[in-house]
Amino acid sequence: MSAAVIAILRRADLLVGLSDDELLLVAELCRVLKRRAGDVVFQAGEAGQDVYIVHEGVVEVQVPTRGSDGQMRPATINSLGRGQSFGELALLGGGDRTATVLCQQPCTLLLFDSGAFTALCESQPRIGYTVIKNLAHELAYKLRSSNLLLHGTVLWRDGQLGSVSVGQQ
Numbered sequence: 702m703s704a705a706v707i708a709i710l711r712r713a714d715l716l717v718g719l720s721d722d723e724l725l726l727v728a729e730l731c732r733v734l735k736r737r738a739g740d741v742v743f744q745a746g747e748a749g750q751d752v753y754i755v756h757e758g759v760v761e762v763q764v765p766t767r768g769s770d771g772q773m774r775p776a777t778i779n780s781l782g783r784g785q786s787f788g789e790l791a792l793l794g795g796g797d798r799t800a801t802v803l804c805q806q807p808c809t810l811l812l813f814d815s816g817a818f819t820a821l822c823e824s825q826p827r828i829g830y831t832v833i834k835n836l837a838h839e840l841a842y843k844l845r846s847s848n849l850l851l852h853g854t855v856l857w858r859d860g861q862l863g864s865v866s867v868g869q870q
Contacts, residue, residue, distance in 0.1 A: 706731060709811060712784040713754045714839060718831045726821055726828065730813040742802040742810070743788070749798045751812045752788045755781055758808030762787060763801045775801060778847060789836055791815035 706728045710716050716727060734753075736742065743749055745765055753760075759782045763775035778800070781787055787802055792815050822829030 706811070709756050710754070713786060713811075714784055715752070715754065715786040715789065715832060715835050717835055719828060723825065723828050723831075726825060727813070727818075730817050730821065731811045732813070734810040734812055736804045736808045736810065738804055738806045740804045740808075742804065742808075743798050745798055745801045747798045749788055749796075750791050750815045752786060752791050752815055752818065753802075754786045754811045755783055756809040756811055757783065758810075759805040760787065760802050760808060760810075761805050763803070764799070765801075779843070780805065786839065788812075789839065792818065792832070792836060 707721060707724050710719075710724045710727055710731075711721075716724060719727070733756075734742075736758075742753065742760060745763075759780055761777050762779040762781065763777050765773050766776040767773055787800075788798070790796065790799065818832075822832065
């Protein structure tokens with residue numbers, strides 16, 4: 702596997718703390734996926750087993766929400782860029798996708814199958830521990846962000862979540 706893939710994986714939040722030798726083992730599982738702006742990576746409700754890392758571009762994460770008129774429509778809850786991952790719930794037992802992810806611009810994504818990754822983690826427990834620790838931090842952040850959005854205590858400004866102080870509401 703090329704040094705370029707190792708460099709990409711080194712920037713991935715999910716893999717922070719792994720050595721180059723460990724990243725090489727992960728790199729052997731990776732495939733490259735290129736998508737155009739507007740392409741859907743996966744839809745909410747689809748079965749999913751792949752985990753994705755954004756190498757280039759930005760993806761938008763949308764969940765179905767019911768509007769005041771009772772109609773279901775997508776609501777963007779996050780935008781993810783270089784080094785960020787999505788689809789990580791596949792590492793925790795899979796199940797259906799909870800969101801739709803689409804490319805805001807042309808994207809290059811690295812992806813790996815959660816089953817193959819689980820097998821790697823069983824043979825290399827330090828990789829598994831490090832990734833699960835990173836995953837816990839990432840999911841906690843995403844949960845906090847989602848909770849804040851649901852409570853209406855944040856603003857979405859310039860693609861970033863930010864706190865709303867009482868005077869700004």
